[in-house]
Amino acid sequence: MNPSPLSAPHLNPNLLGLMPSATLAINERSNELIAQGRTIFKLGLGQSPFPVPTVVVDALRAAAPEKDYLHVRGLRPLRETVTEFLHRRHGIERQRRQVLVGPGSKELIFLTQLAYAGELLVPSPSWVSYAPQARIIGRRVRWLPTDLAHDWKLRPETLEEHCHAAPGLPRLLILNYPGNPTGVSYTEDELAALAAVARRHQVLVVSDEIYADLDHSGRTASISHHYPEGTIVSTGLSKWCGAGGWRLGLFSFPEELEWLCAAMAVIGTETFTSVSTPIQYAAIRAFQGGPEIEQYVAACRNILGVLGRHSRSVLITAGCRLARLDGAFYLFPDFEPFREKLAARGVNGSAALAERLLQDTGVATIPGAAFGRPPGELNLRLSYVNFDGAAALAAVAAGEPVDEAFLRRHCPETLAAIDRMADWAVA
DSSP states (O other): OOOOTTSGGGSOGGGTTOOOOHHHHHHHHHHHHHHTTOOOEEOSSOOOOSOOOHHHHHHHHHHTTOOSOOOTTOOHHHHHHHHHHHHHHHOOOOOGGGEEEESSHHHHHHHHHHHSOSEEEEEESOOTTHHHHHHHHTOOEEEEEOOGGGTTOOOHHHHHHHHHHSTTOOEEEEEESSOTTTOOOOOHHHHHHHHHHHHHTTOEEEEEOTTGGGBTTOOOOOGGGTOGGGEEEEEESTTTTSOGGGOOEEEEOOGGGHHHHHHHHHHHHTTTOSOOHHHHHHHHHHHHOOHHHHHHHHHHHHHHHHHHHHHHHHHHHHTOBOOOOOBTTEEOOBOGGGHHHHHHTTOOSHHHHHHHHHHHHOEEOEEGGGGTOOTTSOBEEEEOOOSOHHHHHHHHHTTOOOSHHHHHHHOHHHHHHHHHHHHHHHO
């Protein structure tokens, strides 16, 4: 009997074996274990712990009656404000008409891969969804090797070697900094060197700068400063503004890539139509900045920086290996020094490492293999954001210094999780 046309064998072959996003999967599993009565420390999902700034929430409330469909590229005043924001905050020169608003930067990255017919280049490790998106579309993915000795950064000679081996091919490089999963960023000199290779080989670059405003030192390096004609800059509200669930992302294109912006906008007309109208109006207020916004972002950076450095120090003292920490809210500890001890516990790779850690300590993390690292490595990603961000911001506003005592008062679960990891590693 022939299989029914509605049965599983007729699934798009690109989806066969594709699993849910690792970041969302670990969050769901953590919630299930908590519902069963387990004490779970949720260091898996990378979600800002801080509330959306009050002035932005007020703007959304005021915009609630706005109900009309908007232009697929986005509300004109929002695109103008984003262009001004990129210039004011990051020194990026762009035109309003080259801004595309989407339902999250994740969707815009997917549309880029759909519209641009080239192989995808991603450093290993990189965010969990870049490569699966390419697989859904049927694009070829090339993982570019990095190493801990160079803080997991893509080296220009690595990019050159890959492009030189097969010159002339269309390629898309996604570069995320400060990075998920490592928390590492690039200097202007490092970005200039990568830009020179990208320009020489005409590589299209998506500069995923969704965490740029959470650089702990407030730095504003961007590869678009060195390769403006070939770089798309990605930003949004999810990380620095605490509005992940609002689903608003933005791409800023150079004039040379207007053809790609237009193509992606056409796809948008046939898929999401336009981003939520009230949220676009509220986003104008977010990107306008001002004292309230600047104080909010500065406090978030301060808290994340102190907490991240403390967590990193505890893990290094225990014997883990870690890269430097520049921004965002991630660490990517490597447990290689414990390989022999872990092997005796049946742990021989990152998936088993994350699972055993969860079972033994209740600390939920994500294996390094989900980010493109070889599965036999002993690394994992943790997101140090399981604390009450509203209470922490209120304490800063009340004048509390952000020091270790502050962390003990306002981030106790995070500190407990890191301590459990360290104690488990050395046990």
